[in-house]
Amino acid sequence: MIIEFDEKQPIYLQIMDLIKRDIVSGKLKGGDKLPSVREMAEKLKVNPNTVQRAYQELEREKVTFTQRGMGTFITKDEGMISALKKKMAKDVLDAFINGMRELGFSGDEILHIVKNYVEKGDPDWISY
Amino acid sequence: MIIEFDEKQPIYLQIMDLIKRDIVSGKLKGGDKLPSVREMAEKLKVNPNTVQRAYQELEREKVTFTQRGMGTFITKDEGMISALKKKMAKDVLDAFINGMRELGFSGDEILHIVKNYVEKGDPDWISY
Amino acid sequence: MIIEFDEKQPIYLQIMDLIKRDIVSGKLKGGDKLPSVREMAEKLKVNPNTVQRAYQELEREKVTFTQRGMGTFITKDEGMISALKKKMAKDVLDAFINGMRELGFSGDEILHIVKNYVEKGDPDWISY
Amino acid sequence: MIIEFDEKQPIYLQIMDLIKRDIVSGKLKGGDKLPSVREMAEKLKVNPNTVQRAYQELEREKVTFTQRGMGTFITKDEGMISALKKKMAKDVLDAFINGMRELGFSGDEILHIVKNYVEKGDPDWISY
DNA sequence: GTGGTCTAGACCACT
DNA sequence: GTGGTCTAGACCACT
Numbered sequence: 001m002i003i004e005f006d007e008k009q010p011i012y013l014q015i016m017d018l019i020k021r022d023i024v025s026g027k028l029k030g031g032d033k034l035p036s037v038r039e040m041a042e043k044l045k046v047n048p049n050t051v052q053r054a055y056q057e058l059e060r061e062k063v064t065f066t067q068r069g070m071g072t073f074i075t076k077d078e079g080m081i082s083a084l085k086k087k088m089a090k091d092v093l094d095a096f097i098n099g100m101r102e103l104g105f106s107g108d109e110i111l112h113i114v115k116n117y118v119e120k121g122d123p124d125w126i127s128y
Numbered sequence: 129m130i131i132e133f134d135e136k137q138p139i140y141l142q143i144m145d146l147i148k149r150d151i152v153s154g155k156l157k158g159g160d161k162l163p164s165v166r167e168m169a170e171k172l173k174v175n176p177n178t179v180q181r182a183y184q185e186l187e188r189e190k191v192t193f194t195q196r197g198m199g200t201f202i203t204k205d206e207g208m209i210s211a212l213k214k215k216m217a218k219d220v221l222d223a224f225i226n227g228m229r230e231l232g233f234s235g236d237e238i239l240h241i242v243k244n245y246v247e248k249g250d251p252d253w254i255s256y
Numbered sequence: 257m258i259i260e261f262d263e264k265q266p267i268y269l270q271i272m273d274l275i276k277r278d279i280v281s282g283k284l285k286g287g288d289k290l291p292s293v294r295e296m297a298e299k300l301k302v303n304p305n306t307v308q309r310a311y312q313e314l315e316r317e318k319v320t321f322t323q324r325g326m327g328t329f330i331t332k333d334e335g336m337i338s339a340l341k342k343k344m345a346k347d348v349l350d351a352f353i354n355g356m357r358e359l360g361f362s363g364d365e366i367l368h369i370v371k372n373y374v375e376k377g378d379p380d381w382i383s384y
Numbered sequence: 385m386i387i388e389f390d391e392k393q394p395i396y397l398q399i400m401d402l403i404k405r406d407i408v409s410g411k412l413k414g415g416d417k418l419p420s421v422r423e424m425a426e427k428l429k430v431n432p433n434t435v436q437r438a439y440q441e442l443e444r445e446k447v448t449f450t451q452r453g454m455g456t457f458i459t460k461d462e463g464m465i466s467a468l469k470k471k472m473a474k475d476v477l478d479a480f481i482n483g484m485r486e487l488g489f490s491g492d493e494i495l496h497i498v499k500n501y502v503e504k505g506d507p508d509w510i511s512y
Numbered sequence: 513g514t515g516g517t518c519t520a521g522a523c524c525a526c527t
Numbered sequence: 528g529t530g531g532t533c534t535a536g537a538c539c540a541c542t
Contacts, residue, residue: 010517025232036529047519052530069527069529086253089231093241093251096224103217104153107246113221114242118235123221125214266532281488292514303534308515325514325542342509345487349497349507352480359473360409363502369477370498374491379477381470 011046015054020063023074024085030076034064037072139174143182148191151202152213158204162192267302271310276319279330280341286332290320293328395430399438404447407458408469414460418448 005011022028034040037055041048055072058064062080066072075081100110116124150156162168165183169176183200186192190208194200203209228238244252261267278284290296293311297304311328314320318336322328331337356366372380406412418424421439425432439456442448446464450456459465484494500508 012517021230025230037531038529047521049520050518052532053517055530066530067527068525068531071529085231089228089233089241089253090251092224092227092231093245096220096227097245099220099224100217102149102153103213103220105217111243111246113217115239117221117225118239123214123218125210125217268532277486281486293516294514303536305535306533308517309532311515322515323542324516324540327514341487342507345484345489345497345509346507348480348483348487349501352476352483353501355476355480356473358405358409359469359476361473367499367502369473371495373477373481374495379470379474381466381473 005046012050012054012057015040015044015046015051016058019054019058020084020088023063023081024088028074030074030078030081032074034072034074140178140181140185143168143172143174143179144186147182147186148212148216151191151209152216156202158202158206158209160202161198162200162202164199261302267306268310268313271296271300271302271307272314272319275310275314276340276344279319279337280344284330286330286334286337288330290328290330395434396438396441399424399428399430399435400442403438403442404468404472407447407465408472412458414458414462414465416458417454418456418458420455 005014019028019034028034034055035043037048037051041051044051055064055066059066059072062075062077063084064072064074097110100113105113113123113125116122147156147162156162162183163171165176165179169179172179183192183194187194187200190205191203191212192200193203225238228241233241241251241253244250261270275284275290284290290311291299293304293307297307300307311320311322315322315328318331318333319340320328320330353366356369361369369379369381372378403412403418412418418439419427421432421435425435428435439448439450443450443456446461447459447468448456449459481494484497489497497507497509500506
């Protein structure tokens with residue numbers, strides 16, 4: 001796993017995002033143990049402090065919980081996980097809608113395009 | 129107009145994108161004159177050479193054309209403009225579909241969400 | 257100002273507490289600027305990172321806000337400040353009531369003692 | 385019984401305090417026998433010498449007395465016990481009053497708060 | 513000058 | 528071994 005970090009966002013935020021994505025996509029499930037701070041730091045080639053910060057913020061957001069001396073674990077609160085998924089999906093959705101509107105597409109046009117893309121694999125741009 | 133340039137992409141490419149967006153969204157129309165290289169450089173606070181390069185590439189892509197002594201103009205070829213729009217919309221659309229699939233949504237679910245969002249202003253996440 | 261830090265609690269928490277006490281007691285008012293991270297670090301003889309962390313947590317708790325390049329300021333939200341005061345007073349009060357109950361005093365006895373202490377400067381322990 | 389010892393105070397003083405609290409709260413009564421030095425040392429997981437010292441100091445303070453071959457007993461002097469109780473209560477009381485004054489509360493306000501807390505279970509912070 | 517992020521490396525409590 | 532805190536010192540964006 002080779003990760004490239006964006007320069008425009010703090011690394012600890014990107015690590016948080018990485019983990020959230022794995023939770024939401026189901027790669028990580030409630031109760032799963034995250035790699036230790038040191039392991040993760042080595043894997044990602046960043047300083048342990050940076051991973052530590054990411055883990056701490058995740059815990060504050062109730063996405064994970066820690067057991068002293070045992071490690072950091074994904075929350076077992078399914079409501080929290082589904083809320084996370086909604087939040088992340090909402091961000092993706094908003095970026096899309098705004099992007100399309102900026103390009104001059106109306107709501108109906110956006111729906112038409114998505115519909116055709118999803119159902120036929122072809123956006124059907126005809127008439128735009 | 130304050131533009132923030134990304135560090136991960138050459139500025140001339142970002143300027144090209146800026147202009148393409150204005151064309152696609154209709155702010156700039158076929159035949160419209162672009163600001164002179166110097167004006168644009170001053171407005172964006174970049175080196176005139178950078179703007180010059182952006183203009184050159186846009187002309188090579190047939191998005192603009194130049195008239196000696198007159199300036200640079202947006203192409204009047206509506207086919208070119210609509211192709212541009214499709215190309216940019218396709219990028220936004222792919223980013224969206226991929227983003228949603230990474231979050232674990234199926235095509236049908238994506239369509240359902242967009243439909244509800246566009247028609248009711250609410251994605252209706254129920255059951256995800 | 258010489259501060260002695262307790263070893264049983266992280267220094268950054270103690271710094272947060274210090275600032276909160278100054279807010280609650282009125283030494284610091286809404287809108288007041290805190291010393292810069294570096295100044296405070298020098299004054300308290302701790303590492304700037306430690307002060308930085310305290311300031312960041314305070315901001316997350318909405319006790320302060322920061323203006324990039326300008327500094328860190330006490331919130332102007334009087335509701336927040338009065339909530340802070342109540343929260344801290346509640347902690348002091350609970351510690352007192354629990355401490356007295358552990359010593360075997362009843363609620364009425366506690367009230368009697370406080371009343372005499374406040375009004376006459378003498379707890380009047382008679383009969384306990 | 386798991387006891388956490390403070391690092392900032394000699395353990396023997398903390399053991400003394402533990403016993404004094406049990407006397408004051410009534411868990412230990414006049415004439416009750418304390419566990420042997422060895423038993424207590426084992427229970428608290430400390431060196432017997434440390435317990436020995438605590439017992440010696442308690443005896444010097446007339447809180448306990450020893451009978452050769454029998455063990456260590458709580459004093460039967462009720463005056464001593466009630467003086468002990470007053471002394472400990474005074475410490476708790478002073479910490480409370482000082483804490484509240486530091487937060488900016490007046491004597492009347494403190495009394496009002498304690499009264500409401502004791503009588504209604506609610507401090508009634510209104511207007512502070 | 514201001515806060516924000518990061519690396520490097522240390523020491524701590526707890527399991 | 529695990530997370531938590533701290534120091535020392537660097538570089539960044541923004542005012």
